[in-house]
Amino acid sequence: MSLTQRWSVIVRVFVRARGIRACVAAVLLSSSAIVFACPPTVILLSWDGLRHDYVRLHPEVALPGLARFATEGAVAERLIPVFPSNTFPGHVSLATGTYPDRHGIVDNVFLDRERGMYRYSPDAGWLDAEPLWIAAERQGIPAATYFWVGSETDWRGQGTRFREAPFDGDRPESAKVDRILDWLALAPAERPRLIMSYWAGADGAGHLHGPDSAEVREALEAQDQELVRLLRALDEKQAWAHTTLLVVSDHGMMVRGESLELGAALEAAGIQAQVFGATTAHVFLNDLADLDRAEQTARALENVQVFRRESVPPALRLHHPTRTGDLVVLAEPPFTLDRPAGIEGQMMMAAQALGRDFGMHGYDPALPDMGGAFLALGRGATQGARLGLVRQIDVAATVAGLLGIDPPLQSEGRAIDGIAADQRPTPESCSR
Numbered sequence: 001m002s003l004t005q006r007w008s009v010i011v012r013v014f015v016r017a018r019g020i021r022a023c024v025a026a027v028l029l030s031s032s033a034i035v036f037a038c039p040p041t042v043i044l045l046s047w048d049g050l051r052h053d054y055v056r057l058h059p060e061v062a063l064p065g066l067a068r069f070a071t072e073g074a075v076a077e078r079l080i081p082v083f084p085s086n087t088f089p090g091h092v093s094l095a096t097g098t099y100p101d102r103h104g105i106v107d108n109v110f111l112d113r114e115r116g117m118y119r120y121s122p123d124a125g126w127l128d129a130e131p132l133w134i135a136a137e138r139q140g141i142p143a144a145t146y147f148w149v150g151s152e153t154d155w156r157g158q159g160t161r162f163r164e165a166p167f168d169g170d171r172p173e174s175a176k177v178d179r180i181l182d183w184l185a186l187a188p189a190e191r192p193r194l195i196m197s198y199w200a201g202a203d204g205a206g207h208l209h210g211p212d213s214a215e216v217r218e219a220l221e222a223q224d225q226e227l228v229r230l231l232r233a234l235d236e237k238q239a240w241a242h243t244t245l246l247v248v249s250d251h252g253m254m255v256r257g258e259s260l261e262l263g264a265a266l267e268a269a270g271i272q273a274q275v276f277g278a279t280t281a282h283v284f285l286n287d288l289a290d291l292d293r294a295e296q297t298a299r300a301l302e303n304v305q306v307f308r309r310e311s312v313p314p315a316l317r318l319h320h321p322t323r324t325g326d327l328v329v330l331a332e333p334p335f336t337l338d339r340p341a342g343i344e345g346q347m348m349m350a351a352q353a354l355g356r357d358f359g360m361h362g363y364d365p366a367l368p369d370m371g372g373a374f375l376a377l378g379r380g381a382t383q384g385a386r387l388g389l390v391r392q393i394d395v396a397a398t399v400a401g402l403l404g405i406d407p408p409l410q411s412e413g414r415a416i417d418g419i420a421a422d423q424r425p426t427p428e429s430c431s432r
Contacts, residue, residue, distance in 0.1 A: 038188070038242040040379060042402050043180065043195045043230075044395075046094065046148070047223060048087060049203025049361070050249035051211060052078035052371040054220060061217045065227030069247065069375035074385035074418055078371030081251045081392050083316050084280040084362040085370040087203070088120065090250030090392060091149035095131040095196070097396030097411025099317035104128035105150070106323045110276050111284050113322045122152035122166055129410035132396045133160045136194045139405040144183050144192035146176055151196070162192055173199050173226040181233050194403060199223060206253040210357025211369075231377075240378045244402050244419075248395055249372035256352075256360035257334030259345075260301050269297045273326075279362035280318075281337045282325030294327055303332040333363040365392075380420045387418045 051057070055066055069075055082093040082100060084107055092105040100106045104127060109119045118126055127150050133143040134155050144162035145151035152165035162183060164176075176197050183192050201223060205215040227247070234243060262283075263275045271294050272286040285294055291308070298306045307328045312319045318328065331337050339345040348358060363370055374390050380402050394413035400406060401421035407413065415421065 039193055040403055041184075041191075041193045041195075041239070041243045042399050043197075043243065043245045044094075044399060045197050045199055045227075045245070045247050046091060047199045047201030047247060047249050047373070049206050049251060049253055049359075050201045050220075050247075050373045051206075051252035051369065052076070052249075052373045053368075054202065054211075054216065054373075057212070058217045058220065061221050063220060063224040065224040065231055066220075066247070066375065068231060069377050072383055073375060073377035074381040074383075074387055075376075076374035076387040076390040076416075078252075078368065079248060079374040079390050079392055079395075081365040081370060081372055083318060083365050084277070085251040085365050086362045087250050088149050090372070091198070092127060092129075092131070093392045094248060094250070094395045095133070095148065095150060096127070096129040096408050097132075097393050097413040098129050098408075099393065099412070101317045101319050102129055102410055102412075104320060104323065106318060106320055107277050107280065107282070110282060110323050111274060111325075113284075115322070118323075124150050124153045124155040126150070127155060130408040131155060132399060132408055133194060133196060134158055135396075135400065135408040136403065136405060137161070141194055141403055141405055142190070142192045143194040144180075144196070146179060146195070146197035147171070148196045148198050160192075169200075173223060174229075177226050177230050177233075180230065184233075184237065184239070194399070199226075201249060203253075206359035207256075208358065210255050210359050211253040212255075213357065234378075242379055244376060244378045244380050246377075246395070246399070247373065247375040248392075250392075251361040251372055252368075252370045253359045253361050254334055254363070254367075254369040256336060256358040258352075259336045259339040259349075260304065260331060261339075262298060262301065262304075262329055262337040265297055265301060266294060269293060271297065275338070276325070277362075278336050278338055279331045279333075279360065281327075281329040281331075282323075283327040283329060285326045288326065291326060298327060298329050303335045304337075305330040305332070331363075333367065333369075334360060336360060374416075376419055382418060382420070385418045387416060390416050 055063055081090050086108050088105050088108045089100045092103050096103045111117055131150055133145050136143040143160040145160050146164040147167050180195055202216045202219040205219040209215040262281055266273050271290045274284045276282045309324050309326050312328050339348055394416050396411050397407040397413040398416045398419050401415040
């Protein structure tokens with residue numbers, strides 16, 4: 001039951017018990033104005049590739065925005081992604097509260113035996129589980145999405161009140177902050193109470209230069225400047241009594257190792273197959289009669305684990321009815337199963353030979369380097385709280401709790417300990 005519903009029930013009981021309808025009606029009107037003028041609001045920002053320890057790893061970089069979370073809010077030791085620890089599965093797990101075997105986005109690129117190829121698709125129809133923005137709208141909470149994975153089209157006939165699409169990788173974070181502030185400036189009855197926005201984070205810099213690079217430091221600094229601008233605007237609005245700002249990420253990053261060339265090995269063995277994935281490969285055979293030979297060929301590579309479709313470990317939560325390969329091959333970190341095709345791959349090999357680092361993720365989520373970030377500030381976030389390890393699938397339930405609604409229908413997560421949902425806005429915060 002929401003705060004408003006609980007308050008209404010209490011007042012009705014009081015009226016019937018005391019019979020002083022006129023007096024209580026006045027209280028109800030004034031108190032309801034407070035409740036409806038400043039209902040809880042959650043802003044969820046995802047910084048792609050923000051490793052949990054980047055702030056400590058790059059102490060020479062001034063990051064006042066992120067630092068403010070550590071001093072005034074709550075910070076997790078690290079966020080544990082789902083498997084594989086990649087962008088699209090991670091963002092959909094953040095939104096649905098469940099795992100790839102249930103929400104269906106098993107990697108950034110994959111093959112569905114019935115539907116065909118998925119490649120960084122903007123189509124929400126690929127999602128098998130209800131996302132957070134739809135759960136909010138279904139329960140009467142206006143929602144806004146800005147480039148979040150899976151949010152660019154309606155999901156099963158329903159969308160959000162506000163949506164920025166299609167995805168534009170060149171869109172600066174300054175434009176995203178501008179739009180968020182526009183949404184927050186709307187009249188209370190119109191403004192979204194859930195805002196979810198994807199930010200570029202440090203993923204691109206980490207892939208091209210490695211996690212320890214100056215380029216990662218520069219990317220973090222640029223992102224933080226826009227975070228500071230958003231924080232200042234929330235300060236000016238005196239919005240913190242009813243607003244929670246969360247910064248999360250999809251995965252971490254480690255230095256990329258040698259490519260094991262799984263596709264080339266299968267081709268050399270005369271096995272026709274389609275291979276999808278750099279650290280977790282789904283192998284779809286043209287002819288299942290080649291399954292034994294394909295498995296033997298994959299197992300001949302060093303530093304891999306190989307599973308037939310039916311024997312994929314349940315703990316991985318990767319067995320999907322139509323999207324799991326005939327073979328699933330896992331590379332041991334920091335190895336990869338392929339490299340970019342053509343001249344790009346050749347240049348990468350040459351640069352690695354000369355000592356240049358590249359970055360990679362997608363490995364076992366329990367590895368510290370794969371850990372993402374979770375930071376909370378504002379309503380519900382206890383100042384100075386250290387939250388330990390949190391799970392990616394728990395973010396949706398946490399946001400739902402802060403909003404006073406039920407989590408998405410297929411959610412398996414639980415609200416994160418240390419993020420309280422029962423704090424009430426103060427009257428002073430309701431005038432803006």
